[in-house]
Amino acid sequence: MSAGRILVVDDDPQIRRVMRVTLTGHGFEVDDATSGEAALEKVRDQRFDLVLLDMNMPGIGGLATCREIRAQSEIAIIMLTVRDSEMDKVEALDAGADDYVTKPYNLPELLARIRASMRRTPWTHGPSGRLTLGAAEVDFDTRQVVARGGAVRLTPKEFELLRYFVTHANRVIPHRELLQAVWGPDYGDQVDYLRVFVNQLRKKIEAKPSSPTCLLTEPWVGYRLQLASPQH
Amino acid sequence: MSAGRILVVDDDPQIRRVMRVTLTGHGFEVDDATSGEAALEKVRDQRFDLVLLDMNMPGIGGLATCREIRAQSEIAIIMLTVRDSEMDKVEALDAGADDYVTKPYNLPELLARIRASMRRTPWTHGPSGRLTLGAAEVDFDTRQVVARGGAVRLTPKEFELLRYFVTHANRVIPHRELLQAVWGPDYGDQVDYLRVFVNQLRKKIEAKPSSPTCLLTEPWVGYRLQLASPQH
DNA sequence: GGCGCCCTTGATGAGTCCTTAAGGACTTCG
DNA sequence: CGAAGTCCTTAAGGACTCATCAAGGGCGCC
Numbered sequence: 315m316s317a318g319r320i321l322v323v324d325d326d327p328q329i330r331r332v333m334r335v336t337l338t339g340h341g342f343e344v345d346d347a348t349s350g351e352a353a354l355e356k357v358r359d360q361r362f363d364l365v366l367l368d369m370n371m372p373g374i375g376g377l378a379t380c381r382e383i384r385a386q387s388e389i390a391i392i393m394l395t396v397r398d399s400e401m402d403k404v405e406a407l408d409a410g411a412d413d414y415v416t417k418p419y420n421l422p423e424l425l426a427r428i429r430a431s432m433r434r435t436p437w438t439h440g441p442s443g444r445l446t447l448g449a450a451e452v453d454f455d456t457r458q459v460v461a462r463g464g465a466v467r468l469t470p471k472e473f474e475l476l477r478y479f480v481t482h483a484n485r486v487i488p489h490r491e492l493l494q495a496v497w498g499p500d501y502g503d504q505v506d507y508l509r510v511f512v513n514q515l516r517k518k519i520e521a522k523p524s525s526p527t528c529l530l531t532e533p534w535v536g537y538r539l540q541l542a543s544p545q546h
Numbered sequence: 547m548s549a550g551r552i553l554v555v556d557d558d559p560q561i562r563r564v565m566r567v568t569l570t571g572h573g574f575e576v577d578d579a580t581s582g583e584a585a586l587e588k589v590r591d592q593r594f595d596l597v598l599l600d601m602n603m604p605g606i607g608g609l610a611t612c613r614e615i616r617a618q619s620e621i622a623i624i625m626l627t628v629r630d631s632e633m634d635k636v637e638a639l640d641a642g643a644d645d646y647v648t649k650p651y652n653l654p655e656l657l658a659r660i661r662a663s664m665r666r667t668p669w670t671h672g673p674s675g676r677l678t679l680g681a682a683e684v685d686f687d688t689r690q691v692v693a694r695g696g697a698v699r700l701t702p703k704e705f706e707l708l709r710y711f712v713t714h715a716n717r718v719i720p721h722r723e724l725l726q727a728v729w730g731p732d733y734g735d736q737v738d739y740l741r742v743f744v745n746q747l748r749k750k751i752e753a754k755p756s757s758p759t760c761l762l763t764e765p766w767v768g769y770r771l772q773l774a775s776p777q778h
Numbered sequence: 779g780g781c782g783c784c785c786t787t788g789a790t791g792a793g794t795c796c797t798t799a800a801g802g803a804c805t806t807c808g
Numbered sequence: 809c810g811a812a813g814t815c816c817t818t819a820a821g822g823a824c825t826c827a828t829c830a831a832g833g834g835c836g837c838c
């Protein structure tokens with residue numbers, strides 16, 4: 315049980331190495347990427363709790379990477395930079411970053427900011443990639459689901475739908491947004507698809523599918539994934 | 547429609563005044579408190595999107611106030627301080643603060659950090675679109691309403707009617723105008739529709755639907771939405 | 779080709795919302 | 809005082825949405 319999965323994005327191998335050693339030493343699982351493009355791919359394929367993103371990189375820069383990640387996911391993002399310009403900070407924060415730390419960073423402060431940012435992304439607490447929702451235990455790394463004692467299989471569409479719910483947890487997601495995210499931009503009006511698949515998901519992850527406590531209907535608007543927030 | 551409600555907590559009246567003017571000028575609704583105790587009470591009684599909390603205050607200090615607020619609520623908290631000690635930062639963040647800004651602060655950066663923190667508040671997504679009216683809290687993005695402790699659902703027509711009221715607040719809106727705006731140009735004479743729906747809206751958002759304080763009747767003319775303009 | 783799995787589509791019933799109507803309280807005016 | 813109009817409230821029927829089931833159709837695999 316790690317303190318969380320962190321993706322370190324920096325083109326400097328020295329920094330990647332130091333970060334990996336330091337963060338691993340404090341209980342985090344660490345993966346890294348050497349460019350914005352590689353980071354986008356990793357964020358899309360795997361599950362992380364937080365991204366440490368260098369601002370100044372060749373190729374697609376830190377800012378553009380930040381915007382692109384934020385367009386796909388609500389994961390926590392902390393930007394790192396050598397520069398201490400006010401303009402940079404504002405741009406980074408408005409690009410979707412949750413926090414901004416200037417190098418050379420003070421380690422206790424960086425760790426505290428990592429903890430603070432991870433508090434705000436409740437769906438990723440706990441062991442890596444795993445998440446309990448409803449009566450089910452979902453592993454987003456291996457795509458396996460365990461519920462009611464047995465293993466349950468999710469079809470590709472069911473899994474993509476559930477992934478979108480999880481990455482936008484606790485928020486009302488309109489029908490159209492769900493359809494376009496999972497089926498494609500041309501499927502915005504096929505509300506029937508949603509009904510069928512939400513129904514099947516409920517049968518697989520809810521304790522009582524007929525009175526769901528996790529995958530909730532928001533009448534006339536869409537659906538919402540209710541996550542039991544840890545602590546509090 | 548404001549960019550969000552902010553509570554400024556500082557014992558220095560000069561700072562409170564500057565903050566109020568500055569933040570109000572950037573579209574926020576601002577209330578203030580002169581001590582940690584007063585802040586706790588306001589947070590308990592009212593609803594805010596964010597707390598700007600001074601670290602160094604007489605009585606119950608900023609840190610303890612932060613912990614206490616966090617124990618009760620998931621509201622965004624940004625701590626302000628004159629000191630730039632690393633220990634302070636770590637303590638503040640671990641006490642539940644979402645961010646930490648040292649005075650003298652840079653205004654664009656502070657505003658950017660406020661925006662970033664507000665993005666993470668659990669109830670809504672983004673600072674726009676929320677509004678308190680009467681006994682209710684309306685979110686025009688997710689179409690959700692919270693009133694009298696519980697979530698209330700608005701039907702499509704109820705929601706469109708309320709939206710028109712809000713976008714033309716504090717003005718007497720004639721029956722005909724409301725009908726044509728919500729139902730269409732052919733419905734200018736169906737005053738009965740209005741009566742039924744205004745009645746239902748009152749039952750959902752007014753503290754005492756039988757003696758409305760927010761959605762007011764203007765006899766012989768139409769209706770008017772009274773917006774509680776905060777202090778002045 | 780045959781088989782299995784998954785996606786799409788249609789049908790049905792339950793539940794919710796819009797429209798309409800009607801009764802009662804209140805105000806205005808003859 | 810009585811009549812007429814406005815306003816509030818409640819209730820009932822038709823229209824729409826949602827949940828559920830089940831039957832084709834597409835696709836890959838043996």
